[in-house]
Amino acid sequence: MLRDYFFYAAKNLLKRKLRTWLTMIGIFIGIAAVVSLISLGQGMRNAILGQFETLGTDKLTVEASGTGFGPPGSTVIKPLTLDDRDAIEQVPGVELVVNRMIRSVSFEYHDIRNFEGITNLPEEDKERALVLDVLNVKLAEGKMIDSSDQGKVVLGSGFSRDTRYGKAIHAGNKVLIGGAAFEVAGVLKRSGNPFFNDIILMNEARFREVLNIEEDVDLLVVQVKEGADVPQVQANIEKVMRRQRDVEKGKEDFTVQSPLQTLATLDTILTTVQTILVGIAAISLIVGGIGIMNTMYTSVLERTREIGIMKAIGAKNSDVLLIFLTESGLLGMAGGLVGIALGVGLAKLVEVAGAAALGEGVLVAQFSMMLIIGSLLFSFIVGTVSGIVPSYQASQLEPVDALRK
Amino acid sequence: MKKTIITLEDVWKIYVMGHVEVAALQGVSLDVYQGEFVSIMGPSGSGKSTAVNMVGCLDIPTKGRILLDGKDISHLDESDLAQIRGKKIGFIFQQFNLLPTLTALENVSLPMIFQGIPADARAARAEQLLTIVQLKDRMNHRPSELSGGQQQRVAIARSLANDPEVILADEPTGNLDTHTGENVLDFLHELNRKHKKTIVMVTHDPHLAKRADRIILLKDGQVVKKL
Numbered sequence: 001m002l003r004d005y006f007f008y009a010a011k012n013l014l015k016r017k018l019r020t021w022l023t024m025i026g027i028f029i030g031i032a033a034v035v036s037l038i039s040l041g042q043g044m045r046n047a048i049l050g051q052f053e054t055l056g057t058d059k060l061t062v063e064a065s066g067t068g069f070g071p072p073g074s075t076v077i078k079p080l081t082l083d084d085r086d087a088i089e090q091v092p093g094v095e096l097v098v099n100r101m102i103r104s105v106s107f108e109y110h111d112i113r114n115f116e117g118i119t120n121l122p123e124e125d126k127e128r129a130l131v132l133d134v135l136n137v138k139l140a141e142g143k144m145i146d147s148s149d150q151g152k153v154v155l156g157s158g159f160s161r162d163t164r165y166g167k168a169i170h171a172g173n174k175v176l177i178g179g180a181a182f183e184v185a186g187v188l189k190r191s192g193n194p195f196f197n198d199i200i201l202m203n204e205a206r207f208r209e210v211l212n213i214e215e216d217v218d219l220l221v222v223q224v225k226e227g228a229d230v231p232q233v234q235a236n237i238e239k240v241m242r243r244q245r246d247v248e249k250g251k252e253d254f255t256v257q258s259p260l261q262t263l264a265t266l267d268t269i270l271t272t273v274q275t276i277l278v279g280i281a282a283i284s285l286i287v288g289g290i291g292i293m294n295t296m297y298t299s300v301l302e303r304t305r306e307i308g309i310m311k312a313i314g315a316k317n318s319d320v321l322l323i324f325l326t327e328s329g330l331l332g333m334a335g336g337l338v339g340i341a342l343g344v345g346l347a348k349l350v351e352v353a354g355a356a357a358l359g360e361g362v363l364v365a366q367f368s369m370m371l372i373i374g375s376l377l378f379s380f381i382v383g384t385v386s387g388i389v390p391s392y393q394a395s396q397l398e399p400v401d402a403l404r405k
Numbered sequence: 406m407k408k409t410i411i412t413l414e415d416v417w418k419i420y421v422m423g424h425v426e427v428a429a430l431q432g433v434s435l436d437v438y439q440g441e442f443v444s445i446m447g448p449s450g451s452g453k454s455t456a457v458n459m460v461g462c463l464d465i466p467t468k469g470r471i472l473l474d475g476k477d478i479s480h481l482d483e484s485d486l487a488q489i490r491g492k493k494i495g496f497i498f499q500q501f502n503l504l505p506t507l508t509a510l511e512n513v514s515l516p517m518i519f520q521g522i523p524a525d526a527r528a529a530r531a532e533q534l535l536t537i538v539q540l541k542d543r544m545n546h547r548p549s550e551l552s553g554g555q556q557q558r559v560a561i562a563r564s565l566a567n568d569p570e571v572i573l574a575d576e577p578t579g580n581l582d583t584h585t586g587e588n589v590l591d592f593l594h595e596l597n598r599k600h601k602k603t604i605v606m607v608t609h610d611p612h613l614a615k616r617a618d619r620i621i622l623l624k625d626g627q628v629v630k631k632l
């Protein structure tokens with residue numbers, strides 16, 4: 001029976017195509033906005049989550065805090081030192097401390113000179129393994145340098161992909177970094193994180209020589225011992241660092257952070273922004289609902305006689321109610337369907353634009369089954385709810401009066 | 406003994422329009438017997454349509470009783486009335502009153518949908534009914550693709566959908582030319598004779614009225630003569 005009402009509703013909607021399309025505009029703009037915003041938001045969240053996943057939740061980062069613009073550590077008031085590093089290594093619950101350096105350096109190839117980002121690879125085995133794990137980089141060509149390769153570096157994928165140095169750089173090529181000659185041992189695969197695509201990896205001892213850095217450290221990554229209480233270790237590190245740097249509690253010129261905290265903060269911001277955007281999109285759905293209501297009123301007026309006929313041949317009030325509710329629900333759902341298609345298209349477009357700007361695979365819109373079914377269900381509900389009052393009025397018409405129209 | 410199928414007992418219908426009261430029916434009493442063909446005649450505005458609508462449970466009286474199969478229906482609510490209409494009564498209107506978006510077959514099937522009859526049984530019966538009114542070849546046409554006479558024949562088929570006891574026809578030939586009107590009446594006659602349906606027909610045409618078993622004459626909302 002419901003199936004018959006469905007067909008009847010579809011026939012009526014198809015009969016007045018233009019009106020049907022116009023009525024659906026509000027719904028499909030709303031749904032398209034919701035679908036694209038949520039799928040892109042989820043994609044963005046995944047991208048960020050992906051970055052943190054490589055760090056893991058059992059790690060802490062220590063940074064000197066200041067008003068640093070530019071690469072972290074380069075312009076802060078008081079940089080961390082290797083001393084700090086050694087002190088933290090003594091804190092109970094700490095498994096390993098790795099110092100991370102990120103700087104820029106002059107890079108020359110094929111007689112073209114430029115500044116590029118460079119980061120250190122610690123020579124100690126466990127530390128090196130941790131860094132490589134955290135960076136999650138894979139080789140596309142050549143091989144990784146080992147700790148004794150003082151004259152070799154590994155380059156990000158960007159160097160081999162574009163021709164900023166006149167031609168692509170490959171494993172085996174000779175380059176000048178900070179004025180010193182190096183051989184390119186390997187080139188990395190393209191990474192989800194665009195930062196890694198333009199980086200130079202160099203062993204730490206050479207790194208310090210080339211960049212002329214003695215004691216400074218940009219960032220310390222602390223690996224917490226398995227089973228240790230991460231917040232407790234964090235508090236202990238803070239205590240040690242306060243002593244090291246001679247500052248009072250509350251006036252720290254450094255921060256100890258767990259990636260989890262940062263992630264939670266970012267997630268909250270992202271969720272808030274997304275909620276606001278989806279809220280704005282939802283207004284369009286309300287407008288769409290009112291459009292459906294208006295169309296259903298018109299429809300009931302136009303088809304008063306049909307309602308009379310149906311009642312005369314045995315339609316109960318509930319049948320008439322159901323017939324018109326089906327029609328408005330279908331109107332909403334059809335709008336939702338178009339909206340979903342539009343939203344998916346829109347998100348894909350942003351994804352393509354994002355791939356061009358940020359690199360492949362960084363921002364991938366996520367269309368969950370929940371999102372699609374939820375949108376469809378929601379548009380159906382908007383349609384049905386908007387149809388309640390007009391449909392109820394239709395159902396209450398007196399058959400004789402309706403037939404006279 | 407003839408069995409009465411419908412009885413109107415002192416039925417009044419009063420319409421209130423602002424301060425004016427219009428008494429469309431003023432104490433109408435009549436019986437319709439099972440299997441007969443009754444014509445209702447009378448001048449315009451005499452209450453013919455109102456009376457037929459009462460008989461067909463489309464409307465309830467202001468005063469008086471209506472008995473269908475011995476059961477008083479004058480106080481039933483709209484849902485029960487709809488149920489009775491759907492099962493026991495078939496309507497044929499002057500304006501054909503088919504649903505414009507539906508094909509002939511779907512129009513004939515519609516009353517069966519409201520009775521919850523399964524789809525294949527519906528289709529089979531609708532096709533059979535359209536065959537009776539000689540429109541099998543027009544099954545999939547919409548009303549706008551059919552002539553007036555053809556539309557009225559679809560309406561006749563539709564009125565038979567749930568195999569009702571009574572068929573009510575309010576000026577079924579009013580919108581048709583004489584020849585087509587005769588043709589439609591032939592079908593009604595066949596329903597009465599061959600399919601044993603009780604038929605109540607309102608008409609202005611004395612010639613057509615004479616083909617009924619009996620004529621009831623209304624004037625100013627009262628029965629003035631039963632022939």
Ligand SMILES: Nc1ncnc2c1ncn2[C@@H]1O[C@H](COP(=O)(O)OP(=O)(O)OP(=O)(O)O)[C@@H](O)[C@H]1O
Binds near residue numbers: 428449450453
């Ligand atoms: N809904 C209504 N409101 C007010 N008055 C009505 C209503 N329906 C019918 N009437 C009045 O009741 C009287 C009878 O109307 P009815 O339609 O039964 O006449 P009829 O005999 O069928 O006329 P016709 O031959 O023109 O169809 C008329 O005076 C009409 O104006």
Ligand SMILES: [Mg+2]
Binds near residue numbers: 453455
């Ligand atoms: Mg009339």
